[in-house]
Amino acid sequence: MKIEDLILVSVDDHVVEPPDLFDGHISARYAERAPKIVTKDDGTNAWVFEGQEATNVGLNAVAGRPPDEYGVEPTRFSEMRPGCYDIDERIRDMNANGVAASLNFPSFPQFCGQYFARAADKELALAVLRAYNDWHVDEWCGTHPGRMIPLAIPPIWDPHLMADEVRRMAAKGCHAVSFSENPEKLGLPSLHNDHWDPFWQACSETNTVVCLHIGSSSQVVVTSIEAPVDTMITLQPMNIVQAAADLVWSPVLRKFPDLTLALSEGGIGWVPYFLERVDYVYKNHRGWTHQDFGDKLPSEVFLDRVVTCFIDDGFGVENRHRLNIDMITWECDFPHSDSTWPSSPEALGKYLGGVPDQEIAKITHENALRVFSFDLHKHLPGEQATVGALRALAADVDLGYRSSARLRKEGTEAVTMLDLARQLPTSS
Amino acid sequence: MKIEDLILVSVDDHVVEPPDLFDGHISARYAERAPKIVTKDDGTNAWVFEGQEATNVGLNAVAGRPPDEYGVEPTRFSEMRPGCYDIDERIRDMNANGVAASLNFPSFPQFCGQYFARAADKELALAVLRAYNDWHVDEWCGTHPGRMIPLAIPPIWDPHLMADEVRRMAAKGCHAVSFSENPEKLGLPSLHNDHWDPFWQACSETNTVVCLHIGSSSQVVVTSIEAPVDTMITLQPMNIVQAAADLVWSPVLRKFPDLTLALSEGGIGWVPYFLERVDYVYKNHRGWTHQDFGDKLPSEVFLDRVVTCFIDDGFGVENRHRLNIDMITWECDFPHSDSTWPSSPEALGKYLGGVPDQEIAKITHENALRVFSFDLHKHLPGEQATVGALRALAADVDLGYRSSARLRKEGTEAVTMLDLARQLPTSS
Numbered sequence: 054m055k056i057e058d059l060i061l062v063s064v065d066d067h068v069v070e071p072p073d074l075f076d077g078h079i080s081a082r083y084a085e086r087a088p089k090i091v092t093k094d095d096g097t098n099a100w101v102f103e104g105q106e107a108t109n110v111g112l113n114a115v116a117g118r119p120p121d122e123y124g125v126e127p128t129r130f131s132e133m134r135p136g137c138y139d140i141d142e143r144i145r146d147m148n149a150n151g152v153a154a155s156l157n158f159p160s161f162p163q164f165c166g167q168y169f170a171r172a173a174d175k176e177l178a179l180a181v182l183r184a185y186n187d188w189h190v191d192e193w194c195g196t197h198p199g200r201m202i203p204l205a206i207p208p209i210w211d212p213h214l215m216a217d218e219v220r221r222m223a224a225k226g227c228h229a230v231s232f233s234e235n236p237e238k239l240g241l242p243s244l245h246n247d248h249w250d251p252f253w254q255a256c257s258e259t260n261t262v263v264c265l266h267i268g269s270s271s272q273v274v275v276t277s278i279e280a281p282v283d284t285m286i287t288l289q290p291m292n293i294v295q296a297a298a299d300l301v302w303s304p305v306l307r308k309f310p311d312l313t314l315a316l317s318e319g320g321i322g323w324v325p326y327f328l329e330r331v332d333y334v335y336k337n338h339r340g341w342t343h344q345d346f347g348d349k350l351p352s353e354v355f356l357d358r359v360v361t362c363f364i365d366d367g368f369g370v371e372n373r374h375r376l377n378i379d380m381i382t383w384e385c386d387f388p389h390s391d392s393t394w395p396s397s398p399e400a401l402g403k404y405l406g407g408v409p410d411q412e413i414a415k416i417t418h419e420n421a422l423r424v425f426s427f428d429l430h431k432h433l434p435g436e437q438a439t440v441g442a443l444r445a446l447a448a449d450v451d452l453g454y455r456s457s458a459r460l461r462k463e464g465t466e467a468v469t470m471l472d473l474a475r476q477l478p479t480s481s
Numbered sequence: 482m483k484i485e486d487l488i489l490v491s492v493d494d495h496v497v498e499p500p501d502l503f504d505g506h507i508s509a510r511y512a513e514r515a516p517k518i519v520t521k522d523d524g525t526n527a528w529v530f531e532g533q534e535a536t537n538v539g540l541n542a543v544a545g546r547p548p549d550e551y552g553v554e555p556t557r558f559s560e561m562r563p564g565c566y567d568i569d570e571r572i573r574d575m576n577a578n579g580v581a582a583s584l585n586f587p588s589f590p591q592f593c594g595q596y597f598a599r600a601a602d603k604e605l606a607l608a609v610l611r612a613y614n615d616w617h618v619d620e621w622c623g624t625h626p627g628r629m630i631p632l633a634i635p636p637i638w639d640p641h642l643m644a645d646e647v648r649r650m651a652a653k654g655c656h657a658v659s660f661s662e663n664p665e666k667l668g669l670p671s672l673h674n675d676h677w678d679p680f681w682q683a684c685s686e687t688n689t690v691v692c693l694h695i696g697s698s699s700q701v702v703v704t705s706i707e708a709p710v711d712t713m714i715t716l717q718p719m720n721i722v723q724a725a726a727d728l729v730w731s732p733v734l735r736k737f738p739d740l741t742l743a744l745s746e747g748g749i750g751w752v753p754y755f756l757e758r759v760d761y762v763y764k765n766h767r768g769w770t771h772q773d774f775g776d777k778l779p780s781e782v783f784l785d786r787v788v789t790c791f792i793d794d795g796f797g798v799e800n801r802h803r804l805n806i807d808m809i810t811w812e813c814d815f816p817h818s819d820s821t822w823p824s825s826p827e828a829l830g831k832y833l834g835g836v837p838d839q840e841i842a843k844i845t846h847e848n849a850l851r852v853f854s855f856d857l858h859k860h861l862p863g864e865q866a867t868v869g870a871l872r873a874l875a876a877d878v879d880l881g882y883r884s885s886a887r888l889r890k891e892g893t894e895a896v897t898m899l900d901l902a903r904q905l906p907t908s909s
Contacts, residue, residue, distance in 0.1 A: 119768070120765070120766065120767075120768030120769055121768045121769050122769070123766070123768070123769040124769065235704060235705070237704070237705045237707075242707075243704070243705035243706075243707045243708065244705070245705060245707040245708055245709070245897070246707055274723065276663060276665070276671070276723050276724075276726065276727050277663070277665045277671035277672070277673060277727065278671075279665075279670075279671045279673040279674055280671065280673055280727060280730065280731075281673070281730040281731070281770060281772065282766075282770055283726075283730045283762050283763070283766060283770050283772055284726045284727055284729075284730045286762050286766055286770075287726045287729070287730070287755075287758055287759055287762050288722065288723060288726050290758065291722060291751075291754070291755070291758070294716065294719060295702065295704045295716060296704075298704065298711075298712045298715045298716050299704050299705065299708060299712055301712075301715070302708065302709040302711045302712045302715070302895075303708075303709070320754060320758065321754075322751075322753060322754025322757060322758075323719075323750075323751040323754040323755070325750060325796045326719070326748060326749075326750025326751040326754075326794070326796050326797065327715075327719070327751070329750060329794065329795060329796050330715055330718065330719070330748065330750075331715055333793055333819075334711050334714050334715050335711070337548070337818065337819065338548065338551070338710075338711060338714055338818065339548075340547070340548025340549045340551070341548055341549050341550070341551040341552065341890065341896065342709060342710050342711050342714075342895065342896045343892070343893050343894060343895050343896060344709065344711055344895060365761055366754070366757065367757060368753045368754050368757050368800075368803065369754065372796075372800070375796065390765065390766065391761075391765065462769065464771070465771050466771060467730075467770065467771050467772060468769065468770045468771060469673070
């Protein structure tokens with residue numbers, strides 16, 4: 054298969070929310086207290102809501118920035134590529150990268166709306182969260198039909214409200230919801246607790262995929278404050294193995310046989326080892342741990358029900374037959390620092406040699422469209438959805454680096470976790 | 482290759498220390514205050530030393546016990562298989578499993594002697610630690626020459642004393658030392674700190690392999706106190722990936738080019754994914770993180786210098802050419818619960834089909850003998866070291882389960898981390 058003939062659907066990109074997102078989506082009663090963008094004394098932008106400040110962290114919007122200007126300091130909208138927050142520009146950036154459709158995770162509300170959940174006034178929080186979801190579906194996804202796969206944020210403080218919101222969003226055509234890889238780390242019951250059953254039930258009934266994104270426990274992997282940041286960056290994706298193990302051994306998959314979950318940005322190359330380990334533990338330890346998977350192995354349950362997701366993972370693709378070829382999906386991660394944008398087709402193409410066309414189609418788009426119930430081709434027929442066709446629309450998109458003197462760093466010493474902590478805003 | 486022709490050298494087993502270990506190894510001045518075995522009111526045995534009590538945790542000595550009696554409660558010597566603590570019986574148990582030679586990690590002193598390091602009187606601690614190491618080399622390894630590969634414990638509270646002990650042990654023929662996968666978790670400087678340089682230097686100069694065993698940070702992976710124990714058991718080996726990332730990005734490997742480290746019980750099937758990720762991070766982030774590996778990739782440095790170790794890992798063996806075939810080693814894990822004893826040859830044989838004999842030889846024994854500078858064949862010529870030859874010596878070894886009514890558990894509910902915590906002795 055030629056690179057220009059690929060059809061790419063990314064199940065993991067990120068929206069940097071524009072300042073006007075709540076306009077027209079929140080009732081007058083709550084409008085005054087909805088999150089607002091402010092410009093701080095140093096010129097950086099931040100969301101403020103109920104006494105909480107959320108800055109736009111540098112690494113979360115680095116597409117098009119020279120790598121020596123990466124960092125985690127707060128940034129300004131004016132320093133970002135407009136495709137981070139402007140839907141028309143985003144579509145142009147997707148075209149330039151040959152990406153037909155994309156599922157976008159939130160930025161300032163955090164992966165499963167932790168920012169909203171921290172508000173003391175939960176009626177306000179719910180109004181804001183619903184306004185956010187409406188904006189996401191109606192504007193971010195609705196402006197260019199067929200290009201953005203909708204994803205809801207749930208009100209994690211109440212599983213019954215979560216179920217209601219899942220059903221409300223499904224009625225609007227949204228079949229994905231972002232949840233936490235480890236709610237216990239957020240001060241909530243764990244994945245092993247039946248507290249969440251109303252939520253799982255609603256997702257099950259509405260064919261809504263539960264996406265567990267790396268970092269959605271609000272924690273990063275810090276081996277040591279002295280460690281180079283490369284250590285954390287290396288470990289962060291694979292750390293989702295903890296959620297994978299929780300899922301396998303929890304009652305969730307067995308109690309809700311129609312529920313599908315995704316390990317967003319988790320990578321795939323480690324999964325065959327993990328599943329072999331899971332089955333080894335089952336065979337060797339079930340005598341005293343009392344696990345029971347009936348006539349299946351736990352690895353089989355995982356493979357049937359868990360969507361695996363990768364950005365750049367040649368070893369995983371090589372071993373795709375140790376996974377479920379119908380549940381492997383691809384990610385672009387725009388505009389984060391691990392993204393392959395704007396050369397995703399070339400990055401992916403490097404290790405598709407020898408993969409049959411039918412399997413390439415599953416991995417690049419068919420699986421994503423099926424699991425997220427998304428009808429790409431209604432709006433974008435096959436021949437208009439290819440890398441070649443989309444790139445032809447974007448010949449005028451400037452793909453050169455845009456530098457910002459303010460973000461340039463001095464020094465050549467290895468950057469440690471401590472250095473990073475010093476860049477972070479003190480209030481977050 | 483036939484199973485009976487394999488030569489098996491295990492780089493990870495465990496000694497349960499016998500009560501008389503310090504006799505004749507510690508000077509009269511410290512003998513009174515050396516660790517002693519006591520029998521508690523409930524009949525279980527424990528070591529006591531300077532106010533600390535260390536019990537024999539059930540899972541650490543379950544070889545030969547029915548799986549429905551596994552658990553972490555304190556046990557008695559009389560409930561263990563004698564091969565756990567008696568060197569003559571251990572050799573018979575090794576013979577029955579066809580294992581020619583074995584490297585043994587400590588039990589009550591913890592993986593890198595944390596138990597000794599907690600003593601307030603550091604002169605006493607050093608005397609005890611040296612006595613332990615002398616016992617290990619002279620008795621545990623010396624009684625049956627050629628069968629036990631020696632492993633030292635270092636005095637982790639002082640890197641200069643560590644260097645001295647490494648040199649003293651090397652002079653006694655010991656070329657392995659157990660250290661921590663994350664000393665920061667023990668309240669000591671991290672692997673990134675030059676604090677440890679005298680230790681690395683001594684290991685480098687004496688060709689001593691530094692073994693980082695899973696759990697040697699004194700921490701287990703607990704996703705949730707509500708999680709089934711299977712979650713922790715699944716995750717514990719792969720958790721060594723954190724130490725692997727620390728090593729790759731720390732100055733250690735680059736500053737000490739002759740130093741070798743081993744990721745004991747870490748498994749191997751996840752390593753190719755990890756190394757691909759490491760190189761991706763290097764290429765994408767070095768512009769701002771300032772890492773420099775000269776004309777190499779970080780994955781190459783890892784593959785050259787880090788010994789990988791597995792118990793049962795068919796996927797890893799299948800992908801051995803993504804690793805360094807000269808640095809893959811095998812483990813039996815006797816008498817722990819993940820051990821394949823007494824059917825290790827059969828368990829390993831399952832996925833050696835299609836592996837060339839020369840590569841089987843490297844994985845099963847040649848690599849281990851080379852990296853640990855151990856001359857097996859001086860004492861046990863090739864034809865006497867095979868699975869078939871050793872098992873022929875052990876026809877009378879009883880391999881049936883030995884049950885203990887006291888350890889049998891009621892109930893069929895999934896066992897959680899909380900249940901496990903309740904089994905643990907309160908004083909540890």
